[in-house]
Amino acid sequence: MNRRHFLQLLATLGVAGCWGSYKAYATTSSAKARVLIIGGGAAGLSMAARLNSVLETPDITLIDPSNEQFYQPGFTMIAGGIYSPDEVKKPQSACIPSGVKWVKEKVVSIDPVTSKVKASDGNTYVYDFLVLTPGLQMNFDQVEGISRSTLGVGNAHCMYDYQGAQNTWKALQEFSQKGGAGVFTNTFTKLKCGGAPKKITMLTDDYCRRNKTRDKISVTYYNASKDLFDTPYYAGRLEEIFKERDLNICPQHRLTGVDTASKKV
Ligand SMILES: Cc1cc2nc3c(=O)[nH]c(=O)nc-3n(C[C@H](O)[C@H](O)[C@H](O)COP(=O)(O)OP(=O)(O)OC[C@H]3O[C@@H](n4cnc5c(N)ncnc54)[C@H](O)[C@@H]3O)c2cc1C
Structure with a gap:
């Protein structure tokens, strides 16, 4: 899969823009590529889920050290007494789409020249396409x-x-x-x-x-x-x-x- 093909695929999925439709989601692709996603929040998980359902032979790895997944809009509801804390929390393992490999580590460096990512366990992961969804840092x-x-x-x-x-x-x-x-x-x-x-x-x-x-x-x-x-x-x-x-x-x-x-x- 080349870059153009990958971007076309994202467009079909509606993630490279807002022009996706339910009809478009049904499209499948026989393209082969190692996709690496950094960050398994709402953005990384939905990306993983959509690529996983569209690629006929998906090879997707998601890297995120977090054990828990939070529905963050619910934080406002907790603060306002409308939701209980349990309502917004799930184990991350229950949210990873089946077939997607989960590496429970933090990424410490990215080398886009050699297409390699280094994780906190010292291991190196090679990708054909890298998706960055690490969220926002609060300072x-x-x-x-x-x-x-x-x-x-x-x-x-x-x-x-x-x-x-x-x-x-x-x-x-x-x-x-x-x-x-x-x-x-x-x-x-x-x-x-x-x-x-x-x-x-x-x-x-x-x-x-x-x-x-x-x-x-x-x-x-x-x-x-x-x-x-x-x-x-x-x-x-x-x-x-x-x-x-x-x-x-x-x-x-x-x-x-x-x-x-x-x-x-
Ligand atoms: C109080 C509150 C209310 C909100 N209300 C709304 C609302 O009403 N409507 C709405 O649309 N949105 C709302 N949002 C925003 C929405 O929740 C966020 O935009 C969304 O959850 C962000 O998802 P994300 O995947 O981009 O980032 P995150 O959820 O931050 O996920 C990023 C992930 O990346 C991982 N990560 C970071 N660095 C690394 C690294 N080096 N290596 C590996 N993994 C890494 C983290 O562990 C994390 O799991 C609200 C947010 C908050 C906090």
Whole structure:
């Protein structure tokens, strides 16, 4: 299989663009190639599954050290008390499509000249085609005063990971009981979900209203950019909803530091 053929195949699968259709998914290919996928999150797994079903003689290896698979949009629901933590977690072994070889290691280097990948076990893997789906890295310590391991100290929470989502849910309930000023914010960098910070703001409001504690809390949403959402169609209505619910919006504010001792940002 040459590069052109591989890209055509991706297009047929709908992964190299958005023009795939269910009819196109039914296409099969007799092409032969060693496909190596780095990262077995939603992106890597769906790539593996689709190539596995389309190639007549698939030779697919997926490299990922993680034992667990998380449905990450569910983190917001955990933080809002709608999902229980168990609902979003599965063993990775249950998610790997059958026939796909899983190497439970971390990739430490890639040599595109020789088409080789080195893993943390010291082994080298040769590929004809390499798919990179390692996800996003979260650098909490780029914000002064916090780090991933100290999240939760001084009531500074983030629900962008599994544990953080559970801690946020506890904090939300306490916030509703005790009352106070709630500061919600997002990041100006690339982030895993642009909607999630707004969702947890509204879920907090909703929880307090249902528990008749809304008058005990104030909510301010500090937004990194000018508009609440990139898509104007949603931004307008979202702003209306925030106003209707008395959720203050401060646009164009970037979080640079948190003083967890005095609870100031
Ligand atoms: C709170 C939250 C809410 C969200 N809400 C929504 C939503 O409502 N709608 C929506 O569409 N999306 C939402 N998302 C985004 C969506 O969940 C992610 O975009 C998606 O899960 C990312 O999948 P991924 O496979 O690209 O990356 P990841 O899930 O990060 O997977 C990457 C994988 O690569 C592996 N990896 C990394 N480095 C290496 C290496 N060197 N060697 C081998 N393996 C490696 C990791 O172990 C990991 O398993 C949300 C995300 C979060 C966190």
